Amino acid sequence: MGLAAAALAANRFGLGARPGDLDRIAAAGARTWLHGQLEPLPPSPFLDGLDGSDRHLATLVRRSDRARMEAWQENMVSTFRTEAGLHLLDAVDSDRPFACRLVRFWSNHFAITVRKDGRLRSLVGAYEREAIRPHVMGAFRALLGAVVRHPAMLLYLDQNTSLGGGSRAAARRDAAAEGSGVNENLARELMELHTLGVDGGYGQADVRALANILTGWTVGLKDEVGTRFRPGRHEPGDKRLLGVTIAEDGAGETEQALDLLARHPSTARFVATKLCRHFIADEPDGVSVRAVAERFQETGGDLPAVYERMIEVGLAGPLPPKLKRPDDLVLSAARATGFHKGRPAPLLGALRRLGQMPYQAVSPKGYDDEALAWAAPGAVLDRIAWSGEVASRAPELGLSPQALGVAVLGPDLDEELRLLLERAPSRVEGLALLIASPAFQKR
Amino acid sequence: MALRRDVLASSAAALGVAALPRTLFAALPTERRLVVVLLRGGLDGLAAIAPYGDPAYAQARGPLALPPPGAPDGLLDLDGYFGLHPALAPLLPIYSAGELLAVHACATPYRDRSHFSGQAVLESGMNEAGAAHDGWLGRALRSRGGSPLASVALAPTLPLILRGEAGASSVPQAAEALGSTDLLDAVAPLYTRDPMLRSAFEAGRQTLAMTMGDHGADGTDGMGDTRDPMRIEGFATSARNAGRLLARETGPRVAVLETFGWDTHAAQGAGDGKLARQLGALAHGLVALKSGLGPAWRTTVVVALTEFGRTVAMNGSGGTDHGAGGLALLLGGAVQGGRVLADWPGLAPADLHDGRELTPTVDVRSALKTVLHDHLGVENAILDEIVFPDSRVAPPLGRLVAV
Numbered sequence: 001m002g003l004a005a006a007a008l009a010a011n012r013f014g015l016g017a018r019p020g021d022l023d024r025i026a027a028a029g030a031r032t033w034l035h036g037q038l039e040p041l042p043p044s045p046f047l048d049g050l051d052g053s054d055r056h057l058a059t060l061v062r063r064s065d066r067a068r069m070e071a072w073q074e075n076m077v078s079t080f081r082t083e084a085g086l087h088l089l090d091a092v093d094s095d096r097p098f099a100c101r102l103v104r105f106w107s108n109h110f111a112i113t114v115r116k117d118g119r120l121r122s123l124v125g126a127y128e129r130e131a132i133r134p135h136v137m138g139a140f141r142a143l144l145g146a147v148v149r150h151p152a153m154l155l156y157l158d159q160n161t162s163l164g165g166g167s168r169a170a171a172r173r174d175a176a177a178e179g180s181g182v183n184e185n186l187a188r189e190l191m192e193l194h195t196l197g198v199d200g201g202y203g204q205a206d207v208r209a210l211a212n213i214l215t216g217w218t219v220g221l222k223d224e225v226g227t228r229f230r231p232g233r234h235e236p237g238d239k240r241l242l243g244v245t246i247a248e249d250g251a252g253e254t255e256q257a258l259d260l261l262a263r264h265p266s267t268a269r270f271v272a273t274k275l276c277r278h279f280i281a282d283e284p285d286g287v288s289v290r291a292v293a294e295r296f297q298e299t300g301g302d303l304p305a306v307y308e309r310m311i312e313v314g315l316a317g318p319l320p321p322k323l324k325r326p327d328d329l330v331l332s333a334a335r336a337t338g339f340h341k342g343r344p345a346p347l348l349g350a351l352r353r354l355g356q357m358p359y360q361a362v363s364p365k366g367y368d369d370e371a372l373a374w375a376a377p378g379a380v381l382d383r384i385a386w387s388g389e390v391a392s393r394a395p396e397l398g399l400s401p402q403a404l405g406v407a408v409l410g411p412d413l414d415e416e417l418r419l420l421l422e423r424a425p426s427r428v429e430g431l432a433l434l435i436a437s438p439a440f441q442k443r
Numbered sequence: 444m445a446l447r448r449d450v451l452a453s454s455a456a457a458l459g460v461a462a463l464p465r466t467l468f469a470a471l472p473t474e475r476r477l478v479v480v481l482l483r484g485g486l487d488g489l490a491a492i493a494p495y496g497d498p499a500y501a502q503a504r505g506p507l508a509l510p511p512p513g514a515p516d517g518l519l520d521l522d523g524y525f526g527l528h529p530a531l532a533p534l535l536p537i538y539s540a541g542e543l544l545a546v547h548a549c550a551t552p553y554r555d556r557s558h559f560s561g562q563a564v565l566e567s568g569m570n571e572a573g574a575a576h577d578g579w580l581g582r583a584l585r586s587r588g589g590s591p592l593a594s595v596a597l598a599p600t601l602p603l604i605l606r607g608e609a610g611a612s613s614v615p616q617a618a619e620a621l622g623s624t625d626l627l628d629a630v631a632p633l634y635t636r637d638p639m640l641r642s643a644f645e646a647g648r649q650t651l652a653m654t655m656g657d658h659g660a661d662g663t664d665g666m667g668d669t670r671d672p673m674r675i676e677g678f679a680t681s682a683r684n685a686g687r688l689l690a691r692e693t694g695p696r697v698a699v700l701e702t703f704g705w706d707t708h709a710a711q712g713a714g715d716g717k718l719a720r721q722l723g724a725l726a727h728g729l730v731a732l733k734s735g736l737g738p739a740w741r742t743t744v745v746v747a748l749t750e751f752g753r754t755v756a757m758n759g760s761g762g763t764d765h766g767a768g769g770l771a772l773l774l775g776g777a778v779q780g781g782r783v784l785a786d787w788p789g790l791a792p793a794d795l796h797d798g799r800e801l802t803p804t805v806d807v808r809s810a811l812k813t814v815l816h817d818h819l820g821v822e823n824a825i826l827d828e829i830v831f832p833d834s835r836v837a838p839p840l841g842r843l844v845a846v
């Protein structure tokens with residue numbers, strides 16, 4: 001029983017077991033092990049000391065400067081590879097994999113994709129470290145505020161160029177030629193994807209109101225580097241959002257709006273649903289979602305309390321199997337076998353092949369969680385083919401494939417797979433079979 | 444080359460392909476092919492095919508308006524009223540051959556402005572997002588006795604449009620790696636007893652066998668080279684590969700391709716710029732699809748669809764926001780094209796939906812029902828009740844496809 005709960009904690013809530021992990025978790029108790037991770041994340045040997053977004057912003061050059069553009073782009077690509085690689089190594093090495101999963105969950109919830117704008121390549125790593133990581137063990141409202149005001153998000157969802165139609169800056173321009181001035185992108189995704197959810201009870205008028213509330217937020221790229229609120233670009237007047245009047249107050253309007261969104265019951269339900277879908281089941285049951293949403297409401301979005309309720313729900317009963325997403329598959333294979341040999345390149349190569357490169361979802365919706373999205377016939381075969389390559393590159397661990405299977409899957413290693421591993425003609429073939437097996441591909 | 448071909452042939456045998464009866468590949472009882480191209484993000488139809496003859500066009504679009512045909516960098520005239528974006532020039536010969544039909548100012552029943560709900564409605568064929576977990580194309584294929592091998596997605600995930608009881612396949616990216624390993628045989632006993640992964644595993648193996656056949660047949664790069672098919676830059680490769688799969692006598696009859704990057708909130712550009720590059724890549728890809736199909740182009744309908752259009756006026760960032768009326772393109776040897784089909788609503792301020800968007804006047808389901816009936820033989824009652832429930836308000840359009 002202790003090992004079964006340990007396997008659930010390590011695989012379902014964590015990033016997969018390393019040899020020896022299951023015994024350690026069982027000794028501590030699965031619940032204690034998970035609760036013990038609900039503290040702010042300690043400094044990371046991989047991530048500390050990396051350049052912040054301000055520094056990266058200061059190096060951005062104007063698109064028109066072609067000569068400098070090429071060198072700068074090259075530099076940015078290498079920054080991206082470095083950052084993405086270190087974030088992966090940090091996860092592989094982590095002793096707090098559940099906390100790591102939560103960072104990755106929120107980074108995907110508030111997804112930024114570098115596909116849209118090359119300039120984001122140098123910023124996404126810093127975005128995760130500055131806006132997400134410090135707040136995953138705090139209040140949802142603080143997390144939301146940090147995300148919305150981060151320069152990477154402002155650039156990504158076009159807030160940087162949104163201009164209040166009645167603002168002083170608009171009055172100085174030819175309003176007709178510039179269009180209405182307001183860009184709705186951030187406002188819409190903020191409600192649909194980050195807080196209320198698409199059926200959360202807002203309409204086009206609310207999108208417009210929130211877009212107007214957000215006008216003025218910009219990103220200084222040269223002199224005043226970083227996020228700035230410029231009152232001259234802000235739409236004057238009171239706004240009406242979700243039936244509430246937001247009195248004219250410049251940047252303060254954004255605080256009021258975020259308060260409103262963060263405490264809205266739709267947000268509690270939406271966040272609870274996403275957490276449960278990620279950790280519990282592709283189609284989470286209403287009872288689980290309600291339990292987690294209630295905790296969110298009761299505590300005003302205190303995230304550790306919300307996670308605790310989710311752990312209770314998850315450890316209480318048997319869970320239907322979830323297919324690992326490619327990133328979880330790659331990270332768990334690395335934790336089990338060390339196939340990457342301490343280097344980021346094999347991890348990034350694997351994620352590129354399996355279709356889940358860090359920070360490269362095709363839209364602000366982020367990467368999907370459900371098996372339906374990852375179990376297309378071609379994709380299933382690609383995962384198996386990749387497993388074969390992992391096995392051929394993995395270092396000798398001193399464990400037979402069968403023993404490794406027991407060590408990382410615990411009681412989830414069934415008799416059929418155990419026999420197959422026992423009969424495998426070589427260590428590499430046995431290891432390939434283990435990683436490719438449905439038991440390892442799921443959690 | 445001979446050596447590699449041998450290796451591939453023997454690995455295909457190792458997969459057990461030779462032993463499979465030919466009827467397993469009987470995709471659909473038809474020689475006709477259908478390709479659906481999903482343009483995700485909300486294509487600006489007014490940019491792709493511009494109504495330069497609308498007296499309100501230039502004023503309404505402002506800096507996004509393109510010069511009329513004949514002017515430098517101007518539109519390419521289609522019918523004296525509509526003009527093709529110059530970046531879509533590779534499609535002009537197809538239009539002139541009567542094989543390209545544009546359905547303008549069209550839309551699904553969805554009128555809110557979420558990409559993700561808009562795509563769910565477009566792909567599920569339902570009146571609202573979340574009403575079904577399968578897609579209209581999946582249901583239509585089921586009605587024609589389709590098997591998982593009847594249709595294929597050139598995408599790493601199976602799009603909603605193809606999901607359903609009939610099943611569908613997708614192409615592995617790592618065909619080469621899989622060709623030289625017997626790992627698939629080794630794991631087969633585990634997968635064929637796994638309820639979650641069994642059907643995907645089996646469909647994947649059979650599609651793999653088919654794509655390996657492609658290698659053997661012409662000794663070219665084949666299907667192994669589908670790097671990042673989601674990116675518009677990789678679209679031409681995916682499209683050509685899809686065409687080649689469909690061209691095979693025993694291959695699938697239906698393919699779905701996805702492209703991303705149509706969400707032009709900022710710096711959209713007019714004659715050149717971000718959207719022009721997207722359109723150019725789309726045109727290039729559609730031409731590659733035609734070349735991959737070869738003679739099978741004659742019996743093919745390609746439908747390019749997007750979840751909604753965009754605002755008529757430019758926003759403050761040189762882009763456009765989400766808006767109702769969009770554009771669908773039909774092309775292929777089986778299309779009765781060479782025209783723009785539109786009940787044009789006009790771009791004057793009073794004519795716009797919510798005062799800001801192209802008013803939809805055609806239900807995109809009308810065009811799709813016609814294609815499914817006239818081209819693939821799906822019965823009308825099934826179209827109205829199963830494929831597109833509650834779509835009687837969207838009558839078939841007629842005369843889109845050569846029957």
